[in-house]
Amino acid sequence: MSEDEPTGDENDDGAGADPAELEAIREDLDAVESDLGGIEDDLEDAETEDDLDVVEADLESVRTDLETVEIPDPPETDDEDEDEDEDDEPAPEEELQDRYDDLESDLDDLGDDLEDQRGPYAEDVVSEIDGVSGTITGTRWTVEGDEELIEATDSFLAGLNDLLGSSVSTADDLEPASGAELGESGAQEGNVPETLDATLDDATEAVEDADLDPDDDAEIIAGLLEATDDFESEVDEATEWTDLEVREQLRREGFYDVLDHVKDFPPEWHALKVHEKRGNVDQILLAYDSLGSEFMEEHCLESLERMGPEEAIEPMVQKAGRRDEAAIRILGKIGVAEEQVVDALVDYVDSNPDLQKPAFRALGEIGAEEAVEPLAQQLVADNPDVRSWAARALGLIGDTRAIEPLSDVLEDDDEDRVRASAAWALSQIGTKTALEIVTEYEDDRAYLVQAEADRVDLSEEPAA
Known part of the structure; x- marks a missing residue:
């Protein structure tokens, strides 16, 4: 050679x-x-x-x-052959x-x-207790707040002792400071938070000493976590000093008028529930704008999502612009295809899946015809979940322009669940053309697609 x-x-x-x-x-x-x-x-x-x-x-x-x-x-290919080989x-x-x-x-x-x-573990309980303790010591409380903290801690310790057989308790003489013991600003200057912090250190020590096994003691650990969650909620609801100014504002606006009395703290959540039942959207929006608590903001948003009031469009568009999933869902529930709403939602059509999912659903719920083209472009996304969500959103909108791209998905997509979503969407569009496309898949390889084809009823004359 x-x-x-x-x-x-x-x-x-x-x-x-x-x-x-x-x-x-x-x-x-x-x-x-x-x-x-x-x-x-x-x-x-x-x-x-x-x-x-x-x-x-x-x-x-x-x-x-x-x-x-x-x-x-x-193998490498010549650049001049790339166009010829695109379909290979x-x-x-x-x-x-x-x-x-x-x-x-x-x-x-x-x-x-x-x-x-895995888990849960005793370490999770200790971490949760430490978090609540940090909230207690890191917050400035009113006299009412101190009273509520003592009551919440006593309730938590009773549950902890029952589960562990321990005997952790608050000091018998622990009481909020009197009015004469308030600081110059009027804020509470007593030792309740620091004392409760030390007591909760004893609680975490009791959990650690119990040497809980994640398998053998799973029920005890779960019970402790549930008790800790309740404890955290009660501390979140306790009256902070800064709450007083907000509550005075709400009182002047009539927020508390739905309550028989306002002696029990905190009354906001109770009032919110009453306002929701009565359809008082303005009062819910007032609470949403005024209360700085994450806890109350969450419940205000939940109320708005259940109600879907048009009065909430403006603040929810603003909140949706800050990548907030709850606000996006609320805009869908409101169901009004105003330009500012559609524009806010379309911004997330080509985003990350966490925002795409609620945005697609909301666009479908409001019937945003302006979103048909950008949604149709997502039918070829790499993520099959995104393709499926896009197909269903197009079905909810019901625009006939989506028939051809949905038909392509039904014919060519690699994921049967995505194809089934396309079949469902075509059925939702409901024209004769769309339904006839779906019926061609009665013997499809995938049961999900077959099921969608079987649901089509051509006995009643659909729209052309």
Whole structure:
């Protein structure tokens, strides 16, 4: 052989990897996929932390196996041939890389599911108690607030002692400062927060001393977490010094007029519920604008979402502009396709999935025809969830311009659940053309698509 002749190892013709090598890679990926299926079953059957430890070890082993698989680069093509090859089947190396990526994603998802299934742990209880304690010491309270903190702490400790068999309690002589003991500003200057902080240190020590096992003592830990959540809510509701100014404003605006009395603190949540029942949107918006509490803001938004009042459009458009999911949902419930509403929602059509989901739904609920084109563009998004949400939003809008792109999804999409969403959307559009497209899939490979086709009733003449 002359020095100029190529050796058998050289690959200057861009023909790609050796078929035998590709087949070996496929077998490796098949093995990883099979192992993942077994691990998924083991995770579903896991009942103890030891079981989960075994699953975690198996996941790491499979991850190591996957990381040893090396996918060769696809053969290079001449730039002038790229346009001609756009419709060609992907190279085997590209298919293998896609499969590798899917398996890697499945591994991550199983890891997340594993972590979700763990616990809860005693450390979670200690962390929650420390958080409440920090709120108590980091806030300036009124006399009423001190009274409410003592009552809330006593209630929490009673539950903790019942679960642990401990005897932690507040000092018998602990009382809020009297009016004469207030500071120059009128704010509470007593020692209640500091004393409660020390008492809660005793509570966390009792939890740690109990040496709770996440398996054997799961019910006790769950009970402690529930008690801690209730404790946190009661502390959030306790009267801060800064609340007084806000409450005076609300009182002058008649917010508390729906209550028989305002001696019990805090009355805001109770008043909010009454105003919701009576449809007093202006009072709910007043509370939303005035109260600085995250707790009350959350409940104001929940009330507005249940009511869907048009009076809330302006503030919810502003809040939606700050990437707030609750405000986006509320705009959908209001259901008015004003230009400012549609513009605010369309801004999130090409966003992250956390914002896309409520935005798509809201656009569908308000029937925003201006959103048909940007939503249709999301039918080819990489994320199948996004494609499915976009299809259903288009179905809710019901614009016939969506028939063709939805038909393409039904015919070509790789995910059957996305295809089923497209079939549902075409049925919602409900024209003769749309329904006839769906009926062509009565014998589809996917049950979800078949089910949507079976629901179509052409006995009644649909619109053309």
